[in-house]
Amino acid sequence: MKTFADLGFPGRLIAVEGLDGSGKSTQIYLLKRWLELQGLKVFFSEWNSSALVKNATSKGKKRELLTPTTFSLIHATDFADRYERHLVPLLRAGYLVLCDRYIFTAFARDTVRGCTPEWVRRIYDFAALPDLTFFFKADLEVSLNRILDNRPELKYFEAGMDMRLSADPYESFRIFQGRILEQYLGMRDEFNFVTIDANSSIEPQQQRVRELMTKRIDLSKFAMHIHSRSPFLTHAAKTR
Amino acid sequence: MPPKRAKSIIAKGQPRRFYGQGIPGVDLTKLAGKLIVVEGADGSGRSTQIERLVQWLEGCGHATVQIGLKRSTLVSEDLDKAQEGNILSHRTMSLFYATDFADQLENNMLPALRSGFMVMADRYIYTLIVRDLVRGMDEKWLKNIYGIALAPDAVFYLDVAPEELIERNFAKNHALDYWESGMDLGLSPEIFDSFLKYQSLVAARFKDLQATYGFTIVNGNKSPDDVNLELRQNIERLLESH
Numbered sequence: 001m002k003t004f005a006d007l008g009f010p011g012r013l014i015a016v017e018g019l020d021g022s023g024k025s026t027q028i029y030l031l032k033r034w035l036e037l038q039g040l041k042v043f044f045s046e047w048n049s050s051a052l053v054k055n056a057t058s059k060g061k062k063r064e065l066l067t068p069t070t071f072s073l074i075h076a077t078d079f080a081d082r083y084e085r086h087l088v089p090l091l092r093a094g095y096l097v098l099c100d101r102y103i104f105t106a107f108a109r110d111t112v113r114g115c116t117p118e119w120v121r122r123i124y125d126f127a128a129l130p131d132l133t134f135f136f137k138a139d140l141e142v143s144l145n146r147i148l149d150n151r152p153e154l155k156y157f158e159a160g161m162d163m164r165l166s167a168d169p170y171e172s173f174r175i176f177q178g179r180i181l182e183q184y185l186g187m188r189d190e191f192n193f194v195t196i197d198a199n200s201s202i203e204p205q206q207q208r209v210r211e212l213m214t215k216r217i218d219l220s221k222f223a224m225h226i227h228s229r230s231p232f233l234t235h236a237a238k239t240r
Numbered sequence: 241m242p243p244k245r246a247k248s249i250i251a252k253g254q255p256r257r258f259y260g261q262g263i264p265g266v267d268l269t270k271l272a273g274k275l276i277v278v279e280g281a282d283g284s285g286r287s288t289q290i291e292r293l294v295q296w297l298e299g300c301g302h303a304t305v306q307i308g309l310k311r312s313t314l315v316s317e318d319l320d321k322a323q324e325g326n327i328l329s330h331r332t333m334s335l336f337y338a339t340d341f342a343d344q345l346e347n348n349m350l351p352a353l354r355s356g357f358m359v360m361a362d363r364y365i366y367t368l369i370v371r372d373l374v375r376g377m378d379e380k381w382l383k384n385i386y387g388i389a390l391a392p393d394a395v396f397y398l399d400v401a402p403e404e405l406i407e408r409n410f411a412k413n414h415a416l417d418y419w420e421s422g423m424d425l426g427l428s429p430e431i432f433d434s435f436l437k438y439q440s441l442v443a444a445r446f447k448d449l450q451a452t453y454g455f456t457i458v459n460g461n462k463s464p465d466d467v468n469l470e471l472r473q474n475i476e477r478l479l480e481s482h
Contacts, residue, residue: 053332059314065343067342073385074315080335081329116264118261122384
C-alpha cells in the first residue's frame with residue numbers, strides 16, 4: 001500500500017487515530033485552526049459523516065440492528081463515499097486533508113467484533129495510506145473518564161454492548177476498548193503511526209503535533225493562491 | 241399433480257459452506273432449510289416463477305420465505321434515494337448493496353434456514369457482482385466482499401435473449417428501467433440501444449461466472465409453464481437427494 005505522496009498527489013492526508021475519549025478530535029480541531037490561520041488549503045473529514053449513508057447508520061445504531069458484518073460494511077460505504085467524493089479530488093487539488101479516523105479504525109474495530117482481518121483489509125484496499133498518522137495513546141481509565149465528563153452515559157456501540165462482553169456498560173467499555181487498543185498497538189509499526197501521549201494535557205500534545213507537522217510536511221506548498229498558481233493548474237498554464 | 245407430503249429437508253449431501261469468510265459465529269450444521277436462488281434480468285420471468293414455486297412448495301408442506309435485493313430494513317430506503325439522485329460512485333453503491341445483502345442474510349435468511357424453511361431468493365450476489373464487473377470493478381475485491389454469502393443449494397439463471405426481454409418489458413410497463421438499461425454507463429444515448437448492449441454484457445458476465453459458481457442455466461425463452469416444470473423437476477431432485 002502506498003501513501004498519497006508515493007502516488008504523486010500534490011495534497012497530503014493527515015489522519016488521527018485513537019480510542020474514543022483519547023482527545024484526538026480536540027487535537028485535530030486545533031491543528032486545523034492552526035493551519036487555517038496560516039492561510040493554508042485545509043479540508044477536514046470525519047469518520048461516519050457522509051450525508052447519504054448517515055441516515056442508515058444512525059437508524060441501525062438507534063434500533064440496534066447492526067451486526068459485526070453490517071457494521072463493517074456500512075462504515076465502508078460511508079468511507080468510500082467520502083473518499084471518492086471529497087478526499088481524492090481535494091488531494092488532487094493540493095489540499096491538506098485532515099481525517100478524524102481513517103481505515104485503521106475499521107481494521108481495529110471490525111476485527112475486534114469478529115470479522116476476519118483479511119476480509120476487512122481487502123475491502124479498504126482501494127484507499128491509499130495517510131502521509132502522516134497520529135496515534136493518540138491514552139490509558140483506558142483516562143479515556144473513559146473523558147467520555148463520562150462530557151455525557152452521562154456511554155453509547156451502546158461505543159461501549160461494545162453489541163458484543164455481550166458484560167451487562168455492565170462500563171465493564172463492557174473497558175474490555176472492548178482494551179481489545180481495540182491492542183489492535184492499534186499491533187498496527188503501529190506496520191503503518192508508521194506517530195504516537196502521542198494522550199494522557200497529558202491538551203497544550204503539550206498540540207505543540208508536539210504542530211512540531212511534527214512542520215518537520216514532516218513542507219507547509220509553504222499549501223498556501224492558498226488566488227491567482228491560479230496551485231500545482232494542478234501549473235501544467236495547463238505552461239502549455240497555453 | 242397432488243401435493244406431496246412434507247418431508248424432512250435436512251441436508252445430508254454437500255456440506256453447507258460460505259463462499260469465503262462467512263458470517264462470524266454461525267454454526268453451518270444448524271441450517272436445516274434450503275436456499276434456492278433464481279437469477280435473471282427484469283422481464284426474464286423471475287418473479288412469476290418464484291411466485292409459482294412458492295405456491296407449489298407450500299402446497300407440498302414446505303414453509304417458505306422470500307428475499308430479494310434492496311429489501312433490507314437497514315438500508316433499502318436510503319439505497320432507493322441514492323439511486324434516484326444517481327450521485328454515489330460505483331464503489332459506494334456497491335458497498336451499499338453489500339450492506340443491504342448482509343442485513344438480509346443475517347436477519348432473514350439465516351434465521352429462516354435455522355428454522356428449516358425454504359428460502360427463495362429473487363436474485364443473489366451474482367447479480368450484484370455482475371453489475372459491478374460490467375462497471376469495471378475489480379473481481380477479487382467483489383469476491384472478497386461476497387465471501388460472506390452462503391453457497392445456495394440451487395441457483396437457476398433464467399436466460400432470455402435481450403430482444404425478448406424488451407418485448408416483455410414493453411408489454412408490462414411500456415418503458416425500460418434506467419438501471420436495467422445501464423444508462424449510467426453511457427453505452428448509447430438511446431435507452432433502447434443501451435438496454436440491448438447492457439443486457440448482452442450482463443448475460444456474457446453471467447456465463448463467465450457460471451464456471452465458478454455452477455448455476456443451472458434455464459432457457460427462459462420458453463413458455464412460463466415449461467420453465468416452471470423444469471424448475472420444479474430440479475427442485476424435486478434436490479429435495480429427494482436428502
